[in-house]
Amino acid sequence: MSRIRVLVVDDEPDFLKLIGRRLERRNVDVDVVNNGQEALEFLSKTFVNVVILDVRMPGLSGIETLKEIRRRYRNTEVIMLTGHGSVESGIEGISHGAYDYILKPFLIDDLLERIRAANEHATLKQKVRGGA
Amino acid sequence: MNLFRTKRIIQFGQYAYPLSYLAILFVAYKWPVPGSIAAVVLSAGLWLLLKSSFCWLSKVCDEQTDLKNQLMQSQKISALGEISTGIAHEINNPLNIIMQETELMRVALHEDSTQEELYELRESLDVVFQQVERCSDITHKLLDFSRKRHPVTQTADINRLLLDMLILVQSETESKNIRIVKRFSTDIPNIKTDPPLLRQVFLNLLNNAVQAVDRDDDIFVTTWSHDDMVFAEIRDSGPGISENEIKQIFNPFYTTKPPGKGTGLGLSVSLRIVNQLGGYITVDSELGKGAAFTVHVPI
Ligand SMILES: Nc1ncnc2c1ncn2[C@@H]1O[C@H](COP(=O)(O)OP(=O)(O)OP(=O)(O)O)[C@@H](O)[C@H]1O
Ligand SMILES: [Mg+2]
Numbered sequence: 001m002s003r004i005r006v007l008v009v010d011d012e013p014d015f016l017k018l019i020g021r022r023l024e025r026r027n028v029d030v031d032v033v034n035n036g037q038e039a040l041e042f043l044s045k046t047f048v049n050v051v052i053l054d055v056r057m058p059g060l061s062g063i064e065t066l067k068e069i070r071r072r073y074r075n076t077e078v079i080m081l082t083g084h085g086s087v088e089s090g091i092e093g094i095s096h097g098a099y100d101y102i103l104k105p106f107l108i109d110d111l112l113e114r115i116r117a118a119n120e121h122a123t124l125k126q127k128v129r130g131g132a
Numbered sequence: 133m134n135l136f137r138t139k140r141i142i143q144f145g146q147y148a149y150p151l152s153y154l155a156i157l158f159v160a161y162k163w164p165v166p167g168s169i170a171a172v173v174l175s176a177g178l179w180l181l182l183k184s185s186f187c188w189l190s191k192v193c194d195e196q197t198d199l200k201n202q203l204m205q206s207q208k209i210s211a212l213g214e215i216s217t218g219i220a221h222e223i224n225n226p227l228n229i230i231m232q233e234t235e236l237m238r239v240a241l242h243e244d245s246t247q248e249e250l251y252e253l254r255e256s257l258d259v260v261f262q263q264v265e266r267c268s269d270i271t272h273k274l275l276d277f278s279r280k281r282h283p284v285t286q287t288a289d290i291n292r293l294l295l296d297m298l299i300l301v302q303s304e305t306e307s308k309n310i311r312i313v314k315r316f317s318t319d320i321p322n323i324k325t326d327p328p329l330l331r332q333v334f335l336n337l338l339n340n341a342v343q344a345v346d347r348d349d350d351i352f353v354t355t356w357s358h359d360d361m362v363f364a365e366i367r368d369s370g371p372g373i374s375e376n377e378i379k380q381i382f383n384p385f386y387t388t389k390p391p392g393k394g395t396g397l398g399l400s401v402s403l404r405i406v407n408q409l410g411g412y413i414t415v416d417s418e419l420g421k422g423a424a425f426t427v428h429v430p431i
Contacts (some may be wrong), residue, residue: 040257085300094332
């Protein structure tokens with residue numbers, strides 16, 4: 001099986017550095033960017049299986065970025081990252097096509113499991129679409 | 133009525149038929165020749181009777197199909213009416229506000245607007261922006277409702293899915309002092325389902341429960357399995373739903389919440405999703421006794 005390509009989008013440089021290193025160690029190809037705009041630019045050049053997207057960012061909001069990603073890149077799944085969940089924001093993200101949510105702070109294994117599930121979902125979806 | 137006549141004939145026949153056989157048996161035993169004739173005549177008579185009742189029955193079946201079609205058509209039209217009213221109502225509120233604000237802006241905007249008027253203009257623009265956002269939220273929900281979903285099935289643990297969503301909304305429930313009581317069955321098999329779709333359903337049901345209890349109350353979340361189905365129940369101790377209302381809550385745009393708070397699409401979207409996953413949603417509620425929504429999905 002090929003390695004999973006992940007893009008982490010968050011406005012906290014320390015967090016990005018840490019998570020980048022930790023995921024690399026788990027055999028995941030990781031890239032990191034600081035905001036939604038950069039994420040969209042990155043995606044326009046490189047295909048990514050799963051995007052980990054912070055809900056709250058300055059500039060283009062998490063939800064706006066999510067909408068754009070889902071519209072342009074149908075084979076990329078998005079996992080929302082949030083420090084403070086609520087019913088409303090949860091519904092908003094999921095109904096706009098987020099695959100899952102993960103709350104900060106999280107265990108790396110937990111995140112990894114969700115990344116794998118999201119990646120599997122994308123692969124299966126491609127197959128369904130291809131077969132239809 | 134044809135159906136009534138047919139019923140009478142069959143009712144009569146259930147006694148007459150065996151009796152006539154016994155009679156023929158008796159007659160044929162005593163007088164063989166007239167007995168045979170009687171048997172032929174009787175069987176011809178029975179044949180006629182059954183044939184005519186069969187004709188009546190076919191007619192009744194046709195009539196029933198016609199009636200069913202008519203009923204379905206009128207149901208479709210009334211559902212369409214209800215939906216149109218819902219959409220119109222939802223969109224009209226923000227439109228009305230936008231209209232009022234633009235009128236105010238017209239008055240305030242002229243060549244030498246004062247500082248105060250400019251301030252008002254800015255405020256009006258903010259309101260217009262908010263209302264446009266509200267409209268786009270409604271259209272998003274509408275599109276989400278009508279979206280053709282292609283469920284993708286993955287192996288999933290329903291307890292885990294529910295727990296994740298409970299953790300996600302925990303800070304909100306805690307701040308409202310709502311206690312979530314989990315009663316998860318530990319021997320539930322994994323299911324084949326589309327996880328993000330099921331998450332959306334659970335969030336919608338949780339949302340309704342949280343809005344129903346408002347504050348300082350309990351929400352019970354229970355899971356169990358039976359045969360080849362898995363169940364997840366979300367029960368609240370809110371105001372409950374009357375028998376009349378239960379018939380309507382799954383209709384798109386049916387809501388009892390104030391404008392801006394609910395669009396009335398949560399349950400209809402959820403039901404659609406669960407149907408697509410091969411399951412259904414049941415409601416158990418009475419006015420004043422809380423409400424329980426149960427999601428049934430196949431393993
Ligand atoms: N747990 C509950 N207790 C009492 N009433 C409920 C409950 N769940 C739903 N209802 C009733 O059913 C109606 C429709 O629910 P639905 O979730 O479809 O829409 P909504 O909650 O009003 O709006 P939305 O979900 O779009 O924000 C609600 O307005 C409410 O009257
Ligand atoms: Mg609702």
